[in-house]
Amino acid sequence: MDLKKFMHWNPNKVKWLTHLYNGILGRNSIRKRKNSFAVGAAMLKRVKIRITGRGNTIVVSDWSALLHCTIQIKGSNNRIEIGPDCVLRQVEIVIEDDGNNISVGSGGRLYGPTQLAAIEGTRIIIEEDCLFSSGVKIRTGDSHSIVDMEGNRINPSEDVVIGEHVWLGTDVICLKGTRIPGHCIVGARALTNRSFAEGNCVLAGVPARIVKTGVDYLCKRL
Numbered sequence: 356m357d358l359k360k361f362m363h364w365n366p367n368k369v370k371w372l373t374h375l376y377n378g379i380l381g382r383n384s385i386r387k388r389k390n391s392f393a394v395g396a397a398m399l400k401r402v403k404i405r406i407t408g409r410g411n412t413i414v415v416s417d418w419s420a421l422l423h424c425t426i427q428i429k430g431s432n433n434r435i436e437i438g439p440d441c442v443l444r445q446v447e448i449v450i451e452d453d454g455n456n457i458s459v460g461s462g463g464r465l466y467g468p469t470q471l472a473a474i475e476g477t478r479i480i481i482e483e484d485c486l487f488s489s490g491v492k493i494r495t496g497d498s499h500s501i502v503d504m505e506g507n508r509i510n511p512s513e514d515v516v517i518g519e520h521v522w523l524g525t526d527v528i529c530l531k532g533t534r535i536p537g538h539c540i541v542g543a544r545a546l547t548n549r550s551f552a553e554g555n556c557v558l559a560g561v562p563a564r565i566v567k568t569g570v571d572y573l574c575k576r577l
Contacts, residue, residue: 370396370417387413390428397421397437408433408453416441416461423467424448430455433473438463438483445469452476455495460485460519474498475512482519482537486574490526493517497531518554522572538571 377383377399385392385404392404395417402421404413408431415421416439424443426435428450435448438461445467448457454476459465460483469491473479477495496512503509515529518537523529525543534550535558541547542559551558557567 373398395419395439402426411450412436419443421446434458441465443467443469446471448472450474456480463487465491470494472496477512477531478514478516480514480516482517482521484520485517486522486572488523488525488527488543491523491529492527493529493533495531520571540570540572542566 373396377394381400383399383402387404387406389409390406390411392413394415397415397417397419399421401423404426406428408428410432411428412434413426414436416437418439419437419441422444424446426448430451430453432453433450433455436458437443438459440461441459441463443465446465447470449470449472450457451474455473456478457471457473459481462484463481465487466489468489469487471479472494474496479493479495493515495515497510500508501510513531515531515533517535518539520538521535522540524541527541527544528546530546530548532549533547535541535547536551536554538555540557541563542557545559545563546561547558547563553565553568555569555571556565557570558564559566
């Protein structure tokens with residue numbers, strides 16, 4: 356029988372088998388006291404989770420895999436959601452403060468080392484079918500305060516939104532306020548720090564700018 360058909364025809368058996376693997380062979384280290392951790396028919400291998408706070412929720416949907424990933428939460432009422440059919444390898448997810456949200460849409464492929472960091476009640480939204488190369492960093496804040504001469508803070512944290520079917524190249528950095536429309540490609544070592552309006556384009560440079568339009572990408576080499 357085809358493995359994929361088996362997985363979809365027998366979801367309860369697959370879920371039982373993956374939970375058995377996760378609990379015994381996966382060598383995971385999970386500390387989630389007073390927090391919610393819901394895993395469907397998904398594989399976890401050498402995943403480390405550390406949570407300080409209450410009311411946090413982590414959801415890993417069916418047919419996904421987390422491999423050598425780390426999740427660290429310092430705060431309360433935060434949410435992390437990994438959609439179905441995702442693969443996260445060597446991804447570090449860091450949350451500080453309360454009310455943050457990090458989500459990866461279905462079919463996401465994040466190949467690390469990659470870091471997703473949210474603070475001060477912000478969001479990192481990665482929509483469906485995105486591809487991340489190694490060394491990607493996404494941050495919603497600066498971690499420290501920048502103030503004017505009167506002592507007023509001038510660097511608030513902001514959401515980061517990556518549209519569907521976006522390819523982030525090696526060592527891309529996405530800073531607070533980044534919004535990348537769907538079907539874009541971000542070149543290696545580019546830095547994004549603002550909202551872009553046009554999809555189907557190539558972004559490159561520091562800071563990133565549009566260098567080519569009217570394009571898309573395929574995972575396979577033609």
